[in-house]
Amino acid sequence: MISRRDLLKMTGVVGVGSTALSGYAVAEAFDEHVTSYAFTPPNWTPGLKLRLAVLADLHVCDPWMSLDRLERIVEQTNSLHADAVLLLGDFVVGLRLGAYSGTIDNDAWARVLAKLKAPYGVHAILGNHDWWQSAEVQRLRQGPPPAAQALTAVGIPVYQNTAVRFEKDGRAFWIAGLGDQWAFRPTGDDRDEIVPARLANLPYTGVDDLPATMAAIKDDAPVILMVHEPDIFPEISKRVSLTLAGHTHGGQVRIFGYAPVVPSIYGPRYAYGHIVEDGRHLIVSGGLGCSSLPVRFGSPPEIVIADLGGSDGGEV
Structure with a gap:
């Protein structure tokens, strides 16, 4: 502590x-806690029971998300006995928060995350801060960013518009990962973050390719899709059983359940929680770390557990 x-x-x-x-x-x-959801998503194979642990928005730095704290989060996650662990990006700290903190070497935090254990593996996508960390990546407008290299070096696969098929008890499922939608800041912009109210007017460039991601799926087995920013959700088809997102930190500050500032073109629509639209399911994690000021109010850091196929009871 x-x-x-x-x-x-x-x-x-x-x-x-x-x-x-x-x-x-x-x-x-x-004050990390575990948020659990249990339900059977659409297009789900009868008899397939899958427990997913989701870690989002770690923003590793000293002292807010130190290696010691990260070790504790890894231990807690392992104790939940998930079938697979999904890492939803923003492993590194933003430069604005860096004014109040010290950076931690990418290789160091990646070695801690390599201690995550699950029978169907640990899977990662990148977030906008992972792309923004490197001035050279921003200048060249191409990756891979240092965070991706660090994760790959310790054996954690980084998904970018691709999918991998798995089988549990003879029942198949897919884990897919979309490239980040805010990978490149506007040319000439050297700020780490933009005031969220102006996001809709700024020309971020992504490396996301949803059609290519879906084309990687070769059969009708259920699909779990990892995305960083939830803004892509209106474009995701009913073919996907569950979309998992981070990025918003649940608003980071929530007053009576309302987040006045959410980094999304949709405002609070996809700020947090289990959202169902037109029969499509999205879970947005509140994440674990902080961006900008290192505070949370009404939106504590969380590890998300999704138990799929074992209940129709919704959130628990």
Whole structure:
């Protein structure tokens, strides 16, 4: 656990609101919990039971997401005995948060994540901060970014518009991963983050290719699709049983369940939780780390567990 001395230091750095409120918001940023969902998604094979552990938006840095804290998250995730672990991107910290923190070498955090264990593997996609970390990647407008290289080096596959088929108890399923939708900032923009209210007016360039991702799926087995930003969800067909996203941090600050600022062109529509539209299912994780100021209020960091095929009971 974080020490009282460090907590007081961080509260002083944040400097927002009253001392008590800002202290609570900083403390909440370190209070990980498990959020569980249990349901049978559409296009699901009868008898297939699948437990997925989802980690999103780690934003590794000192002291907010230290290697020690990451070790604890890995241990907690392993204790949940998931069939597969899905990592939804934004492994690295943003430059704006970097003003309040120290960076951690990519190889170091990747070695910790390599301790994740699941019988059907650990699977990753990248987020916008992973692409934005490298000025050279931004200048050349091509990858792979350092985070992808670090993950691949420790044996964690990084999906970019592709899919892999698995079988459990003789029943097949696909895990697919979409390339990031905000991979490249507008040319000439050297800021790490943009005010979310202006997002719809900025020409981000992605490396996402949804048609190519779906073309990689060669049969009618259920599809689990990993995306970083949930904004792609209206374009995803009913062929996909479940889409999993991160990026929003659940708004990071939620007041009576409402997030006033969400980094999405759809505002709060896809801010958080289990969302069903036109029979299509999306789970948006609140994530684990922080961007901008290292605070969370009403949106604590979470490990998501999705138990699929064993219940029709919805969220538990």
